[in-house]
Amino acid sequence: MTAPPLDITGDVCPMTFVKVKMGLQRIVPPGKLNVRLKEEALKNVISSLKTEGHRVTNVSREEGIFILEVTKGE
Amino acid sequence: MSEADYKELKKGGMMRQAEAGRFSVRLHVVGGRLATPQLRSIQEAADRFGRGEIHLTARQGVEIPHVPQDALAAVKAFLAPSGVAVGVCGPTVRTVTACQGCRVCPSGVIDSPELAGEVDRELYGKPVPHKFKVGVSGCVNNCMKAEENDVGIKGWIEPRWEAPACTFCGVCQAVCPTKAISTSEDGVALIVDPTLCIGCGDCITSCPGGNMREKIRGYRVFAGGKFGRKPSLGRRIPGVLRTKEETMTAIVAVLGFFREHGNPRERFGDTLQRTGFPALETFVNERMGLS
Numbered sequence: 025m026t027a028p029p030l031d032i033t034g035d036v037c038p039m040t041f042v043k044v045k046m047g048l049q050r051i052v053p054p055g056k057l058n059v060r061l062k063e064e065a066l067k068n069v070i071s072s073l074k075t076e077g078h079r080v081t082n083v084s085r086e087e088g089i090f091i092l093e094v095t096k097g098e
Numbered sequence: 099m100s101e102a103d104y105k106e107l108k109k110g111g112m113m114r115q116a117e118a119g120r121f122s123v124r125l126h127v128v129g130g131r132l133a134t135p136q137l138r139s140i141q142e143a144a145d146r147f148g149r150g151e152i153h154l155t156a157r158q159g160v161e162i163p164h165v166p167q168d169a170l171a172a173v174k175a176f177l178a179p180s181g182v183a184v185g186v187c188g189p190t191v192r193t194v195t196a197c198q199g200c201r202v203c204p205s206g207v208i209d210s211p212e213l214a215g216e217v218d219r220e221l222y223g224k225p226v227p228h229k230f231k232v233g234v235s236g237c238v239n240n241c242m243k244a245e246e247n248d249v250g251i252k253g254w255i256e257p258r259w260e261a262p263a264c265t266f267c268g269v270c271q272a273v274c275p276t277k278a279i280s281t282s283e284d285g286v287a288l289i290v291d292p293t294l295c296i297g298c299g300d301c302i303t304s305c306p307g308g309n310m311r312e313k314i315r316g317y318r319v320f321a322g323g324k325f326g327r328k329p330s331l332g333r334r335i336p337g338v339l340r341t342k343e344e345t346m347t348a349i350v351a352v353l354g355f356f357r358e359h360g361n362p363r364e365r366f367g368d369t370l371q372r373t374g375f376p377a378l379e380t381f382v383n384e385r386m387g388l389s
Binding site for chain 2: 063066067070071074079080081082083084085090092
């Protein structure tokens with residue numbers, strides 16, 4: 025099951041982190057969430073996802089915007 | 099009292115004040131760390147022998163100002179039992195500064211207080227051509243400003259790219275603050291330029307697939323920095339060092355170079371201006387058995 029993409033391109037830390045966390049709350053593992061974000065948010069978002077036990081299972085790009093496919097951890 | 103006597107007192111950490119007959123007593127502090135009994139003893143000494151105040155120095159040290167000349171021996175004797183010694187000044191290896199390091203700070207890569215303690219034990223107060231300052235930053239966020247010191251150390255993470263599962267997603271290249279990562283011409287490998295890499299490890303933290311790994315979690319040595327009237331920044335010596343022991347060897351080698359080539363009253367950065375930085379690199383490599 026894939027939820028609608030979450031767009032955090034207009035957010036800055038810590039809202040980027042908060043929104044991704046909330047987005048993942050609605051998903052049952054190992055469901056996926058696509059997150060659209062800007063380059064500046066990559067490091068913090070990916071490192072906090074990893075820390076919380078989720079995985080980034082695909083990365084794509086669209087006109088300077090990164091799209092992360094996040095697979096929810098247990 | 100003669101100028102020569104004042105000089106001797108200064109070398110021993112007793113700093114003559116503008117006010118005649120008064121001294122600011124510099125204490126021996128390593129990495130800005132004092133135990134509370136030591137603080138209580140310093141407080142008591144400032145009340146008894148000074149004017150009830152202390153001065154926090156620019157390099158994490160403590161001085162007790164306004165001590166009369168005839169009380170200098172007494173203040174020293176008073177502080178000794180709590181393990182507080184009097185500091186140094188003049189052409190010596192000065193106070194070693196350090197952050198709290200990896201035992202306290204989440205960003206820490208190395209145990210800065212541990213290395214600072216070792217530098218202090220080996221080198222503090224030793225004679226050199228001119229004042230010589232050592233500072234240790236636990237990571238490249240560099241709170242201790244390594245490049246301001248005659249020798250500065252930073253905790254450093256050297257990345258290594260591992261091919262198997264890399265999808266070339268571009269995240270590591272995007273997060274790299276110095277754009278040190280490039281794709282090889284044939285597009286099958288990622289290359290980290292060691293001259294651009296600043297050892298932050300952001301590529302490792304961010305890599306979704308774990309293909310950027312830590313090659314070395316270690317130490318980087320910078321040499322020849324100073325502030326004062328004519329500030330200049332230290333430059334990094336090639337190579338990331340793996341252990342505290344290797345780093346000590348490098349620091350001792352840098353100091354050896356200064357002793358061999360430095361003129362009296364010449365700061366190390368100015369010595370390096372004369373000799374050129376490669377002369378130091380060669381010297382250090384020889385001392386470390388890397389030549």
